[in-house]
Amino acid sequence: MTIIQTIQEGVAQAVKALYGIEMPAEKVTLTPTRKEFEGDYTVVVFPFTKAARKKPDQIGEELGAYLADAVQEVSGFNVIKGFLNLVVNDAYWSAFLEGIYQDKGYGRHPANGQKVMVEFSSPNTNKPLHLGHIRNILLGWSTAQILDAAGYEVVKVQVVNDRGIAICKSMLAWQEYGNGATPATTGKKGDHFVGSFYVLFEQKFQEEYKAWQQSEAGQEAFSQWKRDEKAVAKAEKAIAEAARKAEGKAEREGKTFDPADFTLEKHFFGSVFKNTYFNAHSALGQKAKAMLLAWEAGDKEVLTLWSTMNGWVYEGFDQTYAKLGVSFDKLYFESNTYLLGKDAITEGLGKGIFYQKADGSVWIDLTDAKLDHKLVLRSDGTSVYITQDIGTAQERYKDFGVDKMVYVVADEQDYHFQVLFETLKRLGEPYAAGLHHLSYGMVDLPSGKMKSREGTVVDADDLVAEVVSEARANAQERDTLSALSKAEQEEIISQVGLSALKFFIIKVQPQKRMTFDPKESVDMQGQTGPYVQNAYVRVQSVLRKAAGGVDFGGAKAYGPLANIERELIGQLYAFPALIQEAAESYDPSGIANFCYDLAKNYHRFYHDHSILNAESAAAKSFRLMLSQAVANTLRTGMNLLGIEMPERM
Template identity: 75%
Template sequence: MNIIETIQSGVVQAVKSLYDADVTADSVTLSPTRKEFEGDYTVVVFPYTKIARKKPEQIGEELGQYLKDQVAHVADFNVIKGFLNLEVSDSFWAAFVGDIYAKEDFARLPANGQKVMVEFSSPNTNKPLHLGHIRNILLGWSTSQILDAAGYEVVKVQVVNDRGIAICKSMLAWERFGNAATPASAGQKPDHFVGHFYVKFEQAFKEEYKTWQASEAGQQVFAAWKADEKAVKKAEKTLDEKARKAMAKAEREGKGFEPAEYTLEKHFFGTIYKNTYFNEHSELGQAAKAMLLKWEAGDEEVIALWKQMNGWVYEGFDETYERLGVEFDKLYYESDTYLLGKDTIKTGLQKGIFYEKEDGSVWIDLTDAKLDHKLVLRSDGTSVYITQDIGTAQERYKDFGVDKMVYVVADEQDYHFKVLFETLKRLGEPYAEGLYHLSYGMVDLPSGKMKSREGTVVDADDLMAEVIAEARQNTEERDTLNDLNTEEREAIIRQIGLAALKFFIIKVQPQKRMVFDPKESVDMQGQTGPYVQNAYVRIQSVLRKGGEQDLQAAAEYATLETIEKALAGQLYAFPVVIQEAAANYDPSGVANYCYDLAKQYHRFYHDFSILNAESDAAKAFRLKLSQAVAHTLKAGMQLLGIEMPARM
């Protein structure tokens, strides 16, 4: 039974009968009635004023009466200006609940014959997964699950960034400061162990650079820069703006402001000259670059160290992914893909898609797409990032033949993906129209931003441990699981903690920057994962107490309470919620739907008796309704990668 299609068809018939005009069902604007008005669905009647040559209110009355008289399950109506609010019959909602209450996957859509690839996580192998990766992973995983529920065949992949100067920094630091230690000998999780040496390199580089700044050579470079009035004025302007922002932030947070941190010398060495020093003067920088050249040349010792340290990181990543409940269908490695795309550039050059400059570099002109001219191959023939991204997209199409590709990458790469997608279109790639960048904002903590080089990043493992600890404290305060053994109790606490983490992040629209607060995330009364879990647990308790019940009496329940109809309507909307979340690549719609359904059920549970209902028919119907809500909450949260405990 599809009540939406029934109403739309009814409106088509009504317009024909009343005004002798033809309209199509998909032109009928129909949406759920707003909470402040009576009704279940609202039809917008303004489009029919020209056809009927009547005022919207009169058209609404005429259409409403026709639908009430002629269309099954339209029980009543009211008109507010140009909006016709329709009330669906109790018998329809009762029959719907009776049809789906025992079906755990009633909202899952049939296969649509399309295949979509979702790329997410894609970490570097020089450090552990951190809070930023957590948002990426959760968005990627939940998007893939939602697309699967919407009927797509889904392929989950990641590109592991396992090469480059950052990886060489960790390797060099281990050679110099590691004393042949291993994760086992150090008693550290393997990816944390490797990340420690990345931080160690940056600390050593910082000390080296600090010493050089105070040297005669460093001061000469600074003096030469200060002689450039134009450069100094530009720097002073930037520095003043930074200082003003820092002072304002310090005042807001009640902290001290250090003017000495905003001098021209600190700005020059800290922002303007740092990369130049690394590339031209730093002994550590030269050693790291030399190691990268050896890796590219296939040096056996460097390759062996690279494989060993990356192997440690992969072991750590796998452990984190397992804790998060995440897995991939295929992993691509940048060490395999970084040379891809060159042949495509050469072919495209011959076809006139790209053009060559006098220095031999190859570019694409995207100005007609309001983008710019973009380098795709350097003058020495080496690739840039977009080159290998072109080649990797083509490789994936060969591997899987997908219709769509979704890239889950932070919003700082928005321009890059616009260029990539436009380039792939011009290359005539068969999947080019199905490319999507799931862009998301950064995640901060209440304490502020994180910096991986300085070792101030919150590791994913530490964050999971923190929210689980918060969940444990809350559980101990409520004293509800003491009758369980330690293993059972810890399993539930883990489910609650991970639900808090995942839900808090996923409920925010991806494009918005957000602050993750571990304490707020476990609040049993807030818009949180544990709040939704609690509604599910409450239902399980009701069903356990009710035991085996004969629910046939529910067929005699003729008049539903307003909140019962509202709950049935929310359940009815679940397939559409999945469709919209899949179409928009936005899991927050599912998260907020689950919260709203849980909130409505908590209210229903508070206001109406279930096991001691006023009649056997009411009891049977409410048990069916409760079971349908439980199945829907479990299915919805499962799409977000969240498990539902039987107890809390």
């Protein structure tokens, strides 16, 4: 029984004995005591006032006296404005610390017999991984690690989007302008190499499109559109709003605002007509669409090119994943899954789950779930994305028999997953109750948003290189690694740089949009990964200096505990429950912030209390024991975030 359960049981017995109130122990509200008050746990007594017919302060005093007498772990209490703060005795905390300080797996839960699948990353093979992918990957990996620590059997997967018009664009650009170049001949990483042709396609397309806009056909299309008064009025409203925002941003950033960028003609060709031009008029667009049709028809030449270029991309992805310390148990490819799901639609149609329109298209009515009517099969019998997702979910269940599936996908797909989950529920899938969309906000840089087609994306590799470079500059400035070999220095610098990147992103709740600042991320004094690593390194330094002279057995004679020592032990005590909470909420930010708070308190403890030169042998033993427990917990917590802990910094 935990100390929390012990206190809850004691309170339940107390209110029954004192006031005749029957209350299940688990219903007793217990929270950690606020730092400004003395105590470890606080009991909320207001629920008892009506039945007891007494004021909260009086109830608090009576309950406190009862618990101090009846519960041996409670050594004292105080009442502040109707809240009962309980002090847990030193003996309990010391015994707890003695039981966990050597346990390097402390906090992890035993197997719970459930299996969960986490899907994350899922990139397109027409461009390298970028900053947005990094947030996805780090959230997915840390969520998988936390679920594993909470007792689940975890399967990590991704769906590689290796087909479609975007893939054909990079293929066509290489075919038209590549002159037989390869990653090997250019010295470029494979995914960067292929991504450069995706950008090149867009550049060539824009050149073609701009020329067409000035042509007689282009101007005629614009003139016809202007005759639609409703469309023009709607466009003018959108243009005015966009101009207002752009002018405000330019003013904030000290840049020039040009009203000529916000005209009806620019809006028409930029937002209204671009897709129509690509599909109906563009020579490059026709070639890309023809290539897609050839791929779907199994054209050997197109398939060979597709396989070759995707192979280059996969080699590049693998290198990036290796840098980030990420791996997968299984990869699903859209080229294999895009036909899945049709059988489920046919079966559901027969059961009345779906309905068919006169044109042959198949839909599902989800209005009773406050959603909408959703297309699941086109009139020509081809699938849409949700069809594939239904089939892929079924395929995964056949492969692994999971109880839960977690999809790590940006919040712009929130509605899609609401529809998918409701549809799978109506299909009676056995895992439907365990579906979760880990929705996350986009990531910006201080310089603003990114656009793949325009080549303004920050590649994942470049970002990793930048944070490692920042870490290297910090190490050189502090000159703390000069005694180590070059290889040892580089390993530590890499660990610190990756810690900066990962922690800065994971510490933010997934649902929040965020801005990543590489320089801020490596700050040794802020809420950063390196700051937490430094606490761990500090413990290792203390333990090295104490090597050979550590007598942990003497810790039993130490007392009374200082407030900061009690606070540190209380944090350690809460760690297993925090892992469970993070697993249930699919939110790794709680673990990151726990690690920071634990590190911050250890730094304060280290500053305020001597360890190696403590006032007694018992104090030294106890503080070394506490330091070891903190280090073990920090290492476990940071490892759940995919962060390695160096021995030196």
